[in-house]
Amino acid sequence: MSRYVIGRIGQAALVLWAAFTVSFILLQALPGDAILIKFLNPELGLGPEQIADIRAAYAADSPLPVQYLHTVANFLTGNFGYSIHAGVPVGDLILANLPQTLWLASLGFLLSVVVAVALAALSALAPFSWLRAFIQSIPALFISTPVFWLGILLIQIFSFQLRLIPVINPGPWQALVLPVLTLAVPISAPLAQILMRNIDHVLTEPFVAVARAKGASHRWVLWKHVAKNAVLPTLTIGGILFGELLAGAVVTEAVFGLNGLGGLTQRSVNDQDVAVLQAIVVFSAGAFVLINLTVDLLYPVFDPRLRVKQGAVA
Amino acid sequence: MTSAISLRPTATDVADVPVLEVDGLAVAYRGPEGFQRVVHEVSLRVRPGEVVALVGESGSGKTTTAQAVIGLLAENGRLEGGAIRLNGTDVAGWSQKRLDGIRGQKISLIPQDPTSSLNPVKTIGAQVAEVLQIHRQGSRAEIGARVIELLTRVGLSQPELRAKQYPHELSGGMRQRVLIAIAIALRPALIIADEPTSALDVTVQKRILDLIDELRREDGTAVLLVTHDLGVAADRANHIVVLKGGRIQEQGPTAEVLAAPRSEYTRQLLADAPSLGKTRSAARSKPVHIGPRRDAIVVENLVQDFAVGGREVFRALAGVSFTVRRGTTHAIVGESGSGKTTTARSIVGFQKPTAGRILVDGIDVTSLRGENLRRFRKTIQLVYQNPFASLDPRQTIFQIVEEPLLNFDPLPRDDRARKVEAILDRVGLPPAVLTRRPHALSGGQRQRVAIARALVLDPQVLVLDEAVSALDVTVQAQILTLLDELQQALGLTYLFISHDLAVVRQISDTVSVLHNGRLVDGGAVEDVFQRPGSPYTRELIAAIPGGRNLDPRSFR
Numbered sequence: 017m018s019r020y021v022i023g024r025i026g027q028a029a030l031v032l033w034a035a036f037t038v039s040f041i042l043l044q045a046l047p048g049d050a051i052l053i054k055f056l057n058p059e060l061g062l063g064p065e066q067i068a069d070i071r072a073a074y075a076a077d078s079p080l081p082v083q084y085l086h087t088v089a090n091f092l093t094g095n096f097g098y099s100i101h102a103g104v105p106v107g108d109l110i111l112a113n114l115p116q117t118l119w120l121a122s123l124g125f126l127l128s129v130v131v132a133v134a135l136a137a138l139s140a141l142a143p144f145s146w147l148r149a150f151i152q153s154i155p156a157l158f159i160s161t162p163v164f165w166l167g168i169l170l171i172q173i174f175s176f177q178l179r180l181i182p183v184i185n186p187g188p189w190q191a192l193v194l195p196v197l198t199l200a201v202p203i204s205a206p207l208a209q210i211l212m213r214n215i216d217h218v219l220t221e222p223f224v225a226v227a228r229a230k231g232a233s234h235r236w237v238l239w240k241h242v243a244k245n246a247v248l249p250t251l252t253i254g255g256i257l258f259g260e261l262l263a264g265a266v267v268t269e270a271v272f273g274l275n276g277l278g279g280l281t282q283r284s285v286n287d288q289d290v291a292v293l294q295a296i297v298v299f300s301a302g303a304f305v306l307i308n309l310t311v312d313l314l315y316p317v318f319d320p321r322l323r324v325k326q327g328a329v330a
Numbered sequence: 331m332t333s334a335i336s337l338r339p340t341a342t343d344v345a346d347v348p349v350l351e352v353d354g355l356a357v358a359y360r361g362p363e364g365f366q367r368v369v370h371e372v373s374l375r376v377r378p379g380e381v382v383a384l385v386g387e388s389g390s391g392k393t394t395t396a397q398a399v400i401g402l403l404a405e406n407g408r409l410e411g412g413a414i415r416l417n418g419t420d421v422a423g424w425s426q427k428r429l430d431g432i433r434g435q436k437i438s439l440i441p442q443d444p445t446s447s448l449n450p451v452k453t454i455g456a457q458v459a460e461v462l463q464i465h466r467q468g469s470r471a472e473i474g475a476r477v478i479e480l481l482t483r484v485g486l487s488q489p490e491l492r493a494k495q496y497p498h499e500l501s502g503g504m505r506q507r508v509l510i511a512i513a514i515a516l517r518p519a520l521i522i523a524d525e526p527t528s529a530l531d532v533t534v535q536k537r538i539l540d541l542i543d544e545l546r547r548e549d550g551t552a553v554l555l556v557t558h559d560l561g562v563a564a565d566r567a568n569h570i571v572v573l574k575g576g577r578i579q580e581q582g583p584t585a586e587v588l589a590a591p592r593s594e595y596t597r598q599l600l601a602d603a604p605s606l607g608k609t610r611s612a613a614r615s616k617p618v619h620i621g622p623r624r625d626a627i628v629v630e631n632l633v634q635d636f637a638v639g640g641r642e643v644f645r646a647l648a649g650v651s652f653t654v655r656r657g658t659t660h661a662i663v664g665e666s667g668s669g670k671t672t673t674a675r676s677i678v679g680f681q682k683p684t685a686g687r688i689l690v691d692g693i694d695v696t697s698l699r700g701e702n703l704r705r706f707r708k709t710i711q712l713v714y715q716n717p718f719a720s721l722d723p724r725q726t727i728f729q730i731v732e733e734p735l736l737n738f739d740p741l742p743r744d745d746r747a748r749k750v751e752a753i754l755d756r757v758g759l760p761p762a763v764l765t766r767r768p769h770a771l772s773g774g775q776r777q778r779v780a781i782a783r784a785l786v787l788d789p790q791v792l793v794l795d796e797a798v799s800a801l802d803v804t805v806q807a808q809i810l811t812l813l814d815e816l817q818q819a820l821g822l823t824y825l826f827i828s829h830d831l832a833v834v835r836q837i838s839d840t841v842s843v844l845h846n847g848r849l850v851d852g853g854a855v856e857d858v859f860q861r862p863g864s865p866y867t868r869e870l871i872a873a874i875p876g877g878r879n880l881d882p883r884s885f886r
Contacts, residue, residue: 222447228402230461231434244451320496321450
């Protein structure tokens with residue numbers, strides 16, 4: 017393996033560790049105590065001694081550094097602990113909620129890429145400058161749209177007024193249409209803006225003038241010269257926007273009442289279910305790191321200039 | 331001299347029907363106040379096999395004229411009048427779509443900057459093949475074979491390998507050869523060469539211009555050569571068109587324009603062009619010596635290594651030595667990668683040498699640390715190449731010049747203001763510029779500000795790193811005169827870093843020639859120029875454009 021690959025993987029591991037540690041400290045610093053919230057409930061009729069036993073079982077009273085090392089060791093062996101609220105393994109909870117979010121996130125991302133590319137292509141091909149200015153102003157509108165407001169607006173129009181998508185018990189695909197749209201619109205905006213700016217920039221490069229001087233048409237230049245050069249820097253932003261996507265999923269799932277990781281996060285926050293939250297943070301960070309690692313490793317495939325370094329060491 | 335003339339096409343291979351005839355061309359750019367005309371009534375003709383040079387300084391409209399001919403004006407530009415006849419057909423009103431049919435085939439372009447003129451993510455072979463594909467010249471296999479043939483023709487070694495490589499794997503000169511291969515691929519009638527060698531080292535420049543010459547002669551192609559360098563035009567063109575402010579100042583056969591310029595502006599250009607000009611060091615008054623004759627800079631056996639990618643070490647300087655006497659100008663000459671800038675950076679104390687000794691004004695620079703190093707910077711100041719990038723656009727000229735004073739001994743506000751005003755006056759700037767910002771100044775004025783900023787601390791030594799390379803020749807001449815005056819008046823020592831031997835010959839007393847980190851030649855300027863001690867120096871001197879034509883001193 018080349019030094020480039022090893023370096024990137026090392027960085028990814030470091031980011032994961034940092035995410036784990038910071039979230040651990042923050043979650044411990046939160047006021048309140050999930051165990052007390054659940055078991056002090058008078059209906060359960062538990063005495064103080066029994067509660068103390070439960071606390072001991074969770075190791076809730078041991079010193080923080082011990083708890084920290086304990087949790088790290090558990091996470092490294094794939095044991096994410098038990099949900100304090102539901103009493104089931106956290107790993108099972110996440111797995112059960114994952115498919116819904118995975119569909120939502122990947123479809124949302126796919127749609128946002130399609131929208132962004134379409135807008136950028138339209139603006140590059142627009143025959144009049146006023147039309148181009150109009151198309152280029154669309155992302156600014158998208159970016160300033162709050163996710164919750166857009167979701168409610170879409171439900172209002174498509175479910176209540178047009179009655180296209182039922183609110184109660186929609187089919188599995190119907191249920192995804194509006195959330196995906198809600199999620200995709202704000203993500204597509206920065207992608208489209210960066211893509212448009214990159215296209216405009218690449219069009220001013222001298223090699224474009226050389227291509228025109230060869231007799232290449234505007235379309236030929238866009239397709240054969242501009243596209244790849246403009247997409248390259250957009251890749252990085254795409255990876256970073258994926259983090260935005262996870263954050264957006266929490267709100268979107270809440271608005272549409274979906275059972276995904278977003279919904280799970282929301283419930284766990286309400287219950288102060290520290291074990292679940294810790295696992296969700298690490299899981300999200302893991303997904304984020306994985307996506308960005310993929311982007312980093314893909315770069316040399318698309319950009320020959322990055323291959324040299326790799327080749328020189330390998 | 332006879333060989334020089336035979337390189338240019340003779341009357342017999344220049345036919346009478348022009349390939350290109352530009353008649354009353356007018357071009358305007360859209361600005362904040364509507365369309366502004368930048369090219370007025372330009373008329374010229376290029377006959378088959380002929381080289382016509384469009385000469386002028388920045389803003390003269392030479393590039394705009396060339397862009398208009400090939401139909402590639404910037405988006406905010408528009409043709410406002412005139413005819414552009416290619417082989418008799420007026421293409422001035424043609425749509426882009428129609429022009430696509432003739433671009434690459436009848437008329438082609440050799441661009442200015444080879445480093446950015448090739449698509450970084452496509453192979454060399456694909457980019458040469460593209461021009462053949464666009465104009466549907468043959469099958470895949472035929473195009474592949476033709477690409478190799480073209481790469482061979484422009485003098486690239488291992489053409490099969492080159493075709494598979496990407497632009498960043500080739501040097502600047504090699505990339506320009508690739509761009510020439512693209513331009514000649516379909517044997518066009520006219521090639522527009524827009525400053526084809528300004529971004530290249532002088533020896534590479536000569537080889538590329540020779541190549542264009544050779545290909546042109548073999549194919550009988552006409553060339554419209556756009557250049558700011560009168561020396562290049564003098565060497566290569568049959569006919570010179572001098573532009574200023576978008577208007578033709580004069581045009582005529584090269585020998586006539588050079589020998590008997592009709593316009594005042596051409597005379598000025600000729601006088602200022604360093605490559606055609608006189609050697610000023612002969613006319614220079616002897617440098618002033620203040621007090622006992624001391625060496626301002628002594629460099630002994632300077633070695634500088636850089637780590638590249640871990641354990642490997644790149645030796646940028648391998649034992650360079652020279653001394654500079656106080657009040658004189660020493661030039662460090664070399665091509666890119668020769669180590670000239672590295673030498674300068676070590677002398678100013680920006681980096682610690684791997685080995686060797688550097689004395690500036692008797693102080694050993696290599697032993698200085700922390701506060702002492704900071705104090706030392708007062709005695710040696712830098713002026714950079716690009717006056718557009720080296721000034722903070724948000725500061726006023728007053729703030730820019732005042733800043734160094736704030737970094738050293740605190741002076742009362744009034745004294746500071748007086749000092750700034752005095753130094754600006756010294757470099758020939760009116761007090762009115764004090765409140766302006768850099769964008770409101772011309773390139774020459776900005777470089778004066780940069781010099782004022784360097785001088786405000788009363789340094790002993792000024793390091794001029796390509797300080798006049800980015801300037802037009804007339805401005806360059808003014809700045810060189812200013813530097814000369816300042817040296818006489820203040821007894822300054824200059825370390826002049828340059829790739830331009832013609833300028834070096836004008837301004838320097840002594841010179842060091844660097845090649846791949848080694849000192850290959852050194853001594854008094856005239857000695858080195860008259861009796862170069864190394865083959866490399868001889869090659870450098872032979873490559874100076876303008877030398878091929880009539881000796882300019884003979885008709886002065």
